[in-house]
Amino acid sequence: MKKFDLEKVKAQKTMGKMKQEGLPGQFGGAADAALDRRAQRKVDQAQGLVSFPVKLRQDVIHQIRERAVQQDKSTNDIIGQLLEQALKG
Numbered sequence: 001m002k003k004f005d006l007e008k009v010k011a012q013k014t015m016g017k018m019k020q021e022g023l024p025g026q027f028g029g030a031a032d033a034a035l036d037r038r039a040q041r042k043v044d045q046a047q048g049l050v051s052f053p054v055k056l057r058q059d060v061i062h063q064i065r066e067r068a069v070q071q072d073k074s075t076n077d078i079i080g081q082l083l084e085q086a087l088k089g
Contacts, residue, residue: 001009044051068078
């Protein structure tokens with residue numbers, strides 16, 4: 001083998017080792033958070049929930065959050081109740 005080929009093989013080995021080692025500690029928390037989101041998405045799908053992002057005015061969001069605190073529920077529950085009431089009536 002030529003010297004160039006030897007260096008190329010050495011570089012490939014180094015790159016392979018770097019890929020197998022995983023992420024450094026500073027990125028480890030973000031990787032765990034992604035797994036948590038993925039698990040949460042599966043739980044939501046099992047419950048029949050679908051992600052539905054909406055843009056609302058700040059004052060409306062503030063009222064929803066206040067109501068959630070008063071009723072000791074999540075904002076998702078409050079928004080779901082409000083939408084169901086609006087669609088029924």
